[in-house]
Amino acid sequence: MLAKRIIPCLDVNAGRVVKGINFVNLTDAGDPVESASFYEQEGADEIVFLDITATVDNRATMLDVVRRTAETIFLPLTVGGGIRTVDDMRRILSNGADKVSLNTAAVLNPDMVSLGAEEFGVQCIVVAIDAKRVPMRGHASDETRMTPGFEKVPIEKVGAPREYEVYVNGGRTPSGFDAVGWAKYAVSRGAGEILLTSIDKDGTNSGYDIDLLGKITREVNVPVIASGGAGTLEHFYEAIEKGNADAVLAASVFHFGKFKIREVKNYLAGKGVAVRL
Amino acid sequence: MRASKVTVVDYRTSNLLSITKALQRVGAEVELTQKADDIAKSDRLVLPGVGAFGAAMRNIDSLGIREALVAYGRSGRPLMGICLGMQVLFSVSFEQGTYHGLALLPGEVVAFREDTGMKVPHMGWNQIMFRKKSRLFEGVRDGEYAYFVHSYYVKPDEDCMAGATDYGVVFPAVVESGNTFGIQFHPEKSQSFGLKILENFLSV
Numbered sequence: 001m002l003a004k005r006i007i008p009c010l011d012v013n014a015g016r017v018v019k020g021i022n023f024v025n026l027t028d029a030g031d032p033v034e035s036a037s038f039y040e041q042e043g044a045d046e047i048v049f050l051d052i053t054a055t056v057d058n059r060a061t062m063l064d065v066v067r068r069t070a071e072t073i074f075l076p077l078t079v080g081g082g083i084r085t086v087d088d089m090r091r092i093l094s095n096g097a098d099k100v101s102l103n104t105a106a107v108l109n110p111d112m113v114s115l116g117a118e119e120f121g122v123q124c125i126v127v128a129i130d131a132k133r134v135p136m137r138g139h140a141s142d143e144t145r146m147t148p149g150f151e152k153v154p155i156e157k158v159g160a161p162r163e164y165e166v167y168v169n170g171g172r173t174p175s176g177f178d179a180v181g182w183a184k185y186a187v188s189r190g191a192g193e194i195l196l197t198s199i200d201k202d203g204t205n206s207g208y209d210i211d212l213l214g215k216i217t218r219e220v221n222v223p224v225i226a227s228g229g230a231g232t233l234e235h236f237y238e239a240i241e242k243g244n245a246d247a248v249l250a251a252s253v254f255h256f257g258k259f260k261i262r263e264v265k266n267y268l269a270g271k272g273v274a275v276r277l
Numbered sequence: 278m279r280a281s282k283v284t285v286v287d288y289r290t291s292n293l294l295s296i297t298k299a300l301q302r303v304g305a306e307v308e309l310t311q312k313a314d315d316i317a318k319s320d321r322l323v324l325p326g327v328g329a330f331g332a333a334m335r336n337i338d339s340l341g342i343r344e345a346l347v348a349y350g351r352s353g354r355p356l357m358g359i360c361l362g363m364q365v366l367f368s369v370s371f372e373q374g375t376y377h378g379l380a381l382l383p384g385e386v387v388a389f390r391e392d393t394g395m396k397v398p399h400m401g402w403n404q405i406m407f408r409k410k411s412r413l414f415e416g417v418r419d420g421e422y423a424y425f426v427h428s429y430y431v432k433p434d435e436d437c438m439a440g441a442t443d444y445g446v447v448f449p450a451v452v453e454s455g456n457t458f459g460i461q462f463h464p465e466k467s468q469s470f471g472l473k474i475l476e477n478f479l480s481v
Contacts, residue, residue: 002444003402003422040468045402071298076424076466096294098426098466121328123398123426192398221396246401276402276422 001274004240005045005247006261008254010035012081013053015061017255033068040073042261045276047073048101049247051081052091052170057237063095070096071178080128080195086115101126101195104168107175107182109160110189117190121260122222123182127191130171131164131179132199147176158185164212173201180215187220194220195249196226205231205253213243225249233259233267240273281479282306284319286346287310288336290326290361299465303476313345319452321479322349326361327470330370330386330429331359334378344380350381355456355481362451363459364431372429382454384433398428405450405462411439413458413477421470423450423462430461456481 007162010017010032015031034045047069051062059082066079079092080101089100100120106113106127116125155177164179176184183194196216198209208229217224223246226239230250253259265275283305287293297307300323308315316322324346326333337343350356352368358366365378370386378386389397402422407414423442430448440451442461451460458478464471 001404002399003404005401067294070295074295074302074465074468074471075298094292096292120416123400170338192400202371221391223396 003045003274004245004268004274005225006043006236006264006268006275007046007048007247007249008039008261009048009050009227009249009251009257011050011052011061011251012065013051015065018052033072036069036073036075036077039261040075043265043277044075044261046076046247048077048078048080049217050101050192051079053082063091066092066097067095078126078195080123082110082223086112086119089116089120089124090101093124099124099126099193101128101129103128106164106186106191107150107153107168107177111152113186113189113191117192122190122192125191125277126193126195126225127183127186128195128197129179129183129186129216130167130197130199131209132167132171132174133209133212134161134163134165148172150175150177153182153185155176158182163215167199171202176228179187180219183216183220187222193223193225195225195227201229202227203252204229207231208243208245208248208258209237210238210243213239213245217244217246223247231258233264236264237268237271240268241271281283281321282308282319283321283323283479284308284315285310285323285325286316286342286362287311288326288333288340288342290333290336293320293325295465296323296325296359299472299475303351303472303478303479305475311340313342316342316345316349319354321355322357323478323481324356324358324362324365325473326365327426330361330362330364330378331374331376333365334376337365337379340386347379347381350379350457353456353480356381356458357478358457359465360457360461360463363461364429366457366459367431367433368428370429377410381457382429382431382433382437382452382459383435386429386431388429389445395445398426400426402443403444403450403462405442408438408441411451411453413439413453413460413474413481415480416479417470417473418479423464423467423470425450425462427461431459436452
């Protein structure tokens, strides 16, 4: 039986691990290769690196981090942040990553998803979606608005936000797109997996957004990774059982040692969830 | 430990960093090659690979190594095909057309059916259930998890299935025939279990 995956995410800035609370207030907390190695020993099923600076200067630093990690650990490695071109994807994959995660770049140009899928296979292409609940139900959906720069996404296919809106640029910029519509469209363009972060829940430790998760997992036929909000062991279980997530991702609860990954797995196994122990 | 030499065939289908590092981790001295001569001289060969079957066979042909690979496989020296490298050991694949493989093992490569309700590709950690004794399983527990990424699987004509995995359909995760082995999962991404399989291959 296919196991549910537990994935620690490491935010990396200039070659160092940090974790943003609600995407701000960064705290420096360690070497990415050592952290990845530590998580491997703890039973992580996969590692995600998110390059949160992604300035041109730091590109080479990140490639070096990816390479040294791939040389050290024998787990699937996903890298996101600042990937803009097929060449960017190739550089990351050729340095040992198994998947690349596209967020803003996919919204700016969905062809990137297709081109990456054709070149490297859909299994290499993760589309990361940062979604935020529309403040008042129906508020933004009264009329479609096209945010400048995002004309390449067909609004007639994706739709204006109904309950959740896609945000880009690290959660700062509303896209004008519906999160469920965008997820479906991204999969139709070649996304092999969706990494779904709730902006409302991220950093709150109050649980994953089960409603959002359920809406996306019902509509797409690729694996969905739940992200944002893990604070208790039960939260992981809810994301899998109620939200139907294929994998659960967390950062701070692992990074600051609130839970060991194995603790989460033992808890889930006790509840009858298939996990790799 | 004395280093075992392993020749890894680079037929331009995959990044070889991880498999090279994993083999080195378990004590192998790794040589990468694209040449028929090196394949002919090798004592232990690994055929990795990701991507499409047709493209893989085209690359094998454009490098002019098809005959060398077939001759190597028939010689009885240890050979391990990984993922797509396992699939090309078989006779024929129906991935986006009909393509002939190396035919070292009889059987065909077919797609997972989407109507089983399972997501395709089969991606993630799944269990290897022992079907028969294999030298690759020395010191390994029945039911361990390995990391898979694939949309096609092999249907062997002969009973060469050493390990099976259930994903809507029960398919061969490990095949063994003489000294020819095929593994559908990625040992280089399957943590200590994967490393143990590679280490066992070095002792074949």
